[in-house]
Amino acid sequence: MIEEQTIIAVMPETLVAETRKMRDQGYRLVQICVTRLGEELQLDYTFDLNRKFVNFRFLQPKIGARVPSVSGIYWCAFTYENEISDLFGVQVDGNALDFKGTFYKTAMKHPFIQDAAPASVPAPAKPGDK
Amino acid sequence: MAFFQMKKMILAWTFRKPITTKYPFEPRKICPGSRGRLDIKISDCIFCTLCAKRCPTQALDVDRENKKWHIDRLRCISCGYCVEVCPKKCLNLTGDHGIPTVTKDMETF
Amino acid sequence: MGTRTIIPFGPQHPVLPEPIHIDLVVEDEKVVEAVPSIGFIHRGLEKLVEKKDYIEYVYVAERICGICSFIHGQTYCQGIEEIMKIEIPTRAKYLRTIWGELSRIHSHLLWAGLMADAFGFESLFMHTWRVREQVLDLIEATTGGRVIFGSCKVGGARRDIPPEQMAWLLKELEVIEKEMRLIVDIFMNDNSVKHRLCGVGVISREDAILLGAVGPTLRGSGVADDMRLLKYAAFGELDFEPISKTDGDSYSRCAVRCSELFQSVDLIRQAAAKMPAGEIAVKVTGNPDGEFFSRVEQPRGEVVYYIKGNGTKNLTRFRARTPTFANVPPLVKMLAGCELADVPVLVLTIDPCISCTER
Ligand code: SF4
């Protein structure tokens, strides 16, 4: 085991208050991450203080996920929040610097909640064909 | 604080031979153990298709019936995974990095 | 008060090796606000885990970035090993440490060269890269690749460094260290370099933590936080102190990186002396089932991988938060209030690696 990783379940409603507590204790926001679990999205907010790892976690539905922004507490959260709204379609309320879906210029909307396209890598060219 | 700290180094290198080489005319010194072009000793190959199955970029195509082994050189990333899995040890990565090409052809052995 | 003008910076700019775009709102010669915009080369590598199995993905993880490629592979492998409860041989841990530190040296030298280029010191740039080339030769001789090492796999290492080669490596390293001393002396003491770096882009200790800065950007502001203290790989058995400088300006970030060059040389020496003989890899069977946040210190700072497996050969989720992504908000803060002429220098002090950022 490299390190202890504490995972705490929070509610979207209490997220902002809990995050403020972390900031007051001097934690650093490490990342915000979304994982698709079937029809649900799992949101992770990771904090670190002197290499002590704390993670907040809650679930949201795949379509119509909505979370409050923590960018009022950690301004740097704007990058992560734009990322999750562009790639996963999570609506973030009150982002300090909202790019409105233009942070990543992707060909399709919310690519990371789409199902994987069936054909994977094109088969290698057979000898003779160009 | 020193003024133009670099003068010593610049002065020293003024009288030295440049360390760059005239590349296409002067071949590059090849490091032993460098992973370059994939080479096959086709006489040892048993066409088991293991290498083609494991190759992460699908660069290989092994034809069991006709006993042919194909490689798409532009797909190969010289990772050496096929070399590791080959049961007959007939594959190896040479230090040579191949020549430029303008067409995407499969090479056949 | 002058009129406000918006000047676009990038995505193509002489100092930028990779595309990032920043809209600079300037008032006369002063930047008052900066709005970053990335996403020009988003490759969706995180989504690719659905198509590649977890062993093949090592090669993809290594290609997230060309400069810290080895450490990306290492972070990924460590994460998978942690989920699958694989204990890798001690020799493999030491090998990973040595290669990781070699890649740190080459990355910092690369950065130093680009930095010299950014403030217009062309000859210093050339000489820094001359030294970096010698480091790349060491890497090529020990792993077979110059930038993509390809020597890390789930379960250990794919290549060994035999003792004779190790002795040769250490001897070469001595030569390189001497050369690096000359180069670092210029970076630290030359007045034209200092003129461009001292007092530029100051980030206070509190700001650095709040803005989520990592790596040399964080340590340059006086926070001695280094993920190597987590004692992954062989760092638990080696003796080192994270380097930090308190000024928080470009010069102290540069000083941190310069000192880390020698710290890495020292770590390689220690690791070479302590490296035990033995196996370099264990056999891996089964599929990962579980989750882990894998954290490793890259040359640019802490990288976080979130890996979640579901018992099949494809992972459910792979997420990489790379150091440059975390260093964008501090950069934006630094840019607000700086002179227009300092923008290239400031963009480079966070050591931006855009392909990392966009996975
Ligand atoms: S793995 Fe070796 S023996 Fe099998 S097909 Fe490939 S080259 Fe031939």
Ligand code: SF4
């Ligand atoms: S070296 Fe790697 S990429 Fe090239 S053919 Fe072998 S397995 Fe495929």
